[in-house]
Amino acid sequence: MRVATLGSGSRGNSVYIECGETRFLVDAGFSGAEIARRLAVLGVDPESIQGIVVTHEHRDHTAGIGIAARRWKWPLYITPATERACAPLLRGAETIRHYRGEEPFDLGEVTIHPSSTCHDAADPVALTVTDTRSGLKVGVATDLGRATTPVRVALSGCHFVVLESNHDEIMLRESPYPWSVKQRIGGSRGHLSNRLAADLAVDLLHPELGGFLLAHLSDECNEPEAARDMARKQLERKGYRGVVDVARQEQPSALYDVASLVDTVRNGGPQLEFFGQVVRPPVAPR
Numbered sequence: 001m002r003v004a005t006l007g008s009g010s011r012g013n014s015v016y017i018e019c020g021e022t023r024f025l026v027d028a029g030f031s032g033a034e035i036a037r038r039l040a041v042l043g044v045d046p047e048s049i050q051g052i053v054v055t056h057e058h059r060d061h062t063a064g065i066g067i068a069a070r071r072w073k074w075p076l077y078i079t080p081a082t083e084r085a086c087a088p089l090l091r092g093a094e095t096i097r098h099y100r101g102e103e104p105f106d107l108g109e110v111t112i113h114p115s116s117t118c119h120d121a122a123d124p125v126a127l128t129v130t131d132t133r134s135g136l137k138v139g140v141a142t143d144l145g146r147a148t149t150p151v152r153v154a155l156s157g158c159h160f161v162v163l164e165s166n167h168d169e170i171m172l173r174e175s176p177y178p179w180s181v182k183q184r185i186g187g188s189r190g191h192l193s194n195r196l197a198a199d200l201a202v203d204l205l206h207p208e209l210g211g212f213l214l215a216h217l218s219d220e221c222n223e224p225e226a227a228r229d230m231a232r233k234q235l236e237r238k239g240y241r242g243v244v245d246v247a248r249q250e251q252p253s254a255l256y257d258v259a260s261l262v263d264t265v266r267n268g269g270p271q272l273e274f275f276g277q278v279v280r281p282p283v284a285p286r
């Protein structure tokens with residue numbers, strides 16, 4: 001199972017997941033041309049994608065769903081309420097496959113478990129994706145507002161998690177945003193701060209968790225190093241030896257091979273510390 005973000009942040013989000021011959025996106029918040037360009041960076045042919053699972057209607061997650069569904073005939077896996085909220089993006093020519101919050105469904109070789117989140121959208125979800133053969137489980141959890149108990153339970157046992165780490169609480173407080181915007185971002189139906197993301201990451205720890213990819217960072221109110229340091233410090237205190245990386249807005253992340261990350265933590269941690277430089281296990285190109 002391999003996972004990458006095509007890009008992540010308030011100007012567009014999309015996660016690429018492949019498992020055997022099954023390839024799909026979670027969200028597509030970029031233009032059609034950008035989706036194609038970013039897939040090409042990962043060496044993925046758009047024709048090989050089998051659909052987009054849409055988590056909620058906010059444009060940073062859906063800007064490209066209509067065009068991509070029409071251009072490449074990708075089915076849209078979407079809840080009925082999110083589809084209604086996405087009406088301006090759809091022209092009726094798209095293939096729609098409805099799913100419902102909390103009801104698992106199959107997509108090729110994986111089972112997807114949606115889990116309702118606390119976020120200011122019509123019917124927002126976080127997802128876990130389980131390889132039906134190996135049992136490997138990947139979480140995609142952004143736009144969380146707060147990590148509710150059901151979301152924590154849903155994410156437990158993941159081997160790799162794309163996890164929202166949206167803002168630094170002090171940077172948000174001191175930002176030039178109007179008070180109402182600060183309230184929205186930092187509120188219980190907005191976005192998860194670095195501190196709350198690190199708390200959740202620690203909660204999810206188990207001996208076979210191979211990596212966290214911190215995502216949906218705010219341009220204005222976060223720094224990649226701040227997000228990574230907060231999570232890494234708390235995780236390492238608990239003995240975690242896996243990967244902690246940060247997804248960028250402008251470019252795809254590395255393509256993480258989940259099985260090899262899990263193998264590495266099973267064998268005592270990747271990380272050959274070399275003069276303070278962390279050397280990651282290589283991710284083999286296909």
Ligand SMILES: [Zn+2]
Binds near residue numbers: 056058119121
């Ligand atoms: Zn959102």
Ligand SMILES: [Zn+2]
Binds near residue numbers: 010058060061143
């Ligand atoms: Zn978002």
